[in-house]
Amino acid sequence: MNIMKPVGLKTFQEYATIVFLPYIKAQLANVKWLDIIWDVHRLDSLKSTTRVKLGKCVRRRVAATHSIPGNWQEFLRVDDNNTEFLAHQVMDNVPIEKEVYSTCGDHVLCFCVDRDVSTLAPCSHDTRKLLHDMDAVGKGYNQIMLRIVDTDVVVLAVSTVVLLENTQLWIVFGTGKHLRYIPAHQIATSLSAEKAHVLSMFHAFTGCNTASSFARKGKKTAFDSWKSFDAVTVFFARLVT
Structure with a gap:
């Protein structure tokens, strides 16, 4: 709407x-x-x-x-x-x-x-959208497309697709000239299953609509730091669990 x-x-x-x-x-x-x-x-x-x-x-x-x-x-x-x-x-x-x-x-x-x-x-x-995706996968569908305008859902999709075996999860994001087709499954593969699964925790930890971001430290800086310290992935996994 x-x-x-x-x-x-x-x-x-x-x-x-x-x-x-x-x-x-x-x-x-x-x-x-x-x-x-x-x-x-x-x-x-x-x-x-x-x-x-x-x-x-x-x-x-x-x-x-x-x-x-x-x-x-x-x-x-x-x-x-x-x-x-x-x-x-x-x-x-x-x-x-x-x-x-x-x-x-x-x-x-x-x-x-x-x-x-x-x-x-x-x-x-x-996360209701992803619950419906999992339901469709359970019924035998392995090509799913999400039409959204919410960045949070992109993050949730990448975190969730690692739980959906052999599934292509495409995100149609934005409108007009900013419309993009984002392959959540490919992003998850490039990150590794472990990092993709805890990406939502990273997103919340570094600032979202219900959590403040670090002063003068953007997500790219935080992500670069995360790539250098594997222990962060273990810590985020514990928080998710």
């Missing part, structure tokens, strides 16, 4: 029909399995403090005939602005011959009534 802005549209139904659903159907044209993962930011989450600091937000009930707010980015920052309407729109409109899953709050919607989703829901943590 950060990528697909409702330019010139008045209601959420228009947004679903003209912008959101065509995008989803375009993705389905080239894949057999699609997971749509919605962010859930909770009041007791460390991330919520960061979101509050971003400024005033717009609270708006999401329903078919309700008006789209003028400031889209402020609207997306509100925890209470749920996405259940769009999640149900997907289930009601995508081709039934495809395997499609959409999170809806803590739960998961899917076409297959007999499909066991107990390994996917209920769930509320930020």
Whole structure:
């Protein structure tokens, strides 16, 4: 929703029909399995403090005939602005011959009534995207693509792909001229399985949206230091465990 802005549209139904659903159907044209993962930011989450600091937000009930707010980015920052309407729109409109899953709050919607989703829901943590990747691998898929605009998820993907044997995990990152295709599996191989597995700990330790970075010491400097001291990998592994 950060990528697909409702330019010139008045209601959420228009947004679903003209912008959101065509995008989803375009993705389905080239894949057999699609997971749509919605962010859930909770009041007791460390991330919520960061979101509050971003400024005033717009609270708006999401329903078919309700008006789209003028400031889209402020609207997306509100925890209470749920996405259940769009999640149900997907289930009601995508081709039934495809395997499609959409999170809806803590739960998961899917076409297959007999499909066991107990390994996917209920769930509320930020690594939910990778949980769905592991589920797809468990069903025999070995080529996965993540469409994201979040640097944290790139790090998590590299850390997770070492757990997914014989899997190609591609990340479609950014928008417009900054769009990039990042092979998480190749990055993990170049780092080594041990370092890739603890990359998320390195990322948090050297600064992320819930942890401060070192003064005047960027991630490249920290990474160069890490390459010189193998004991750091052992230490990070203990923290991860």
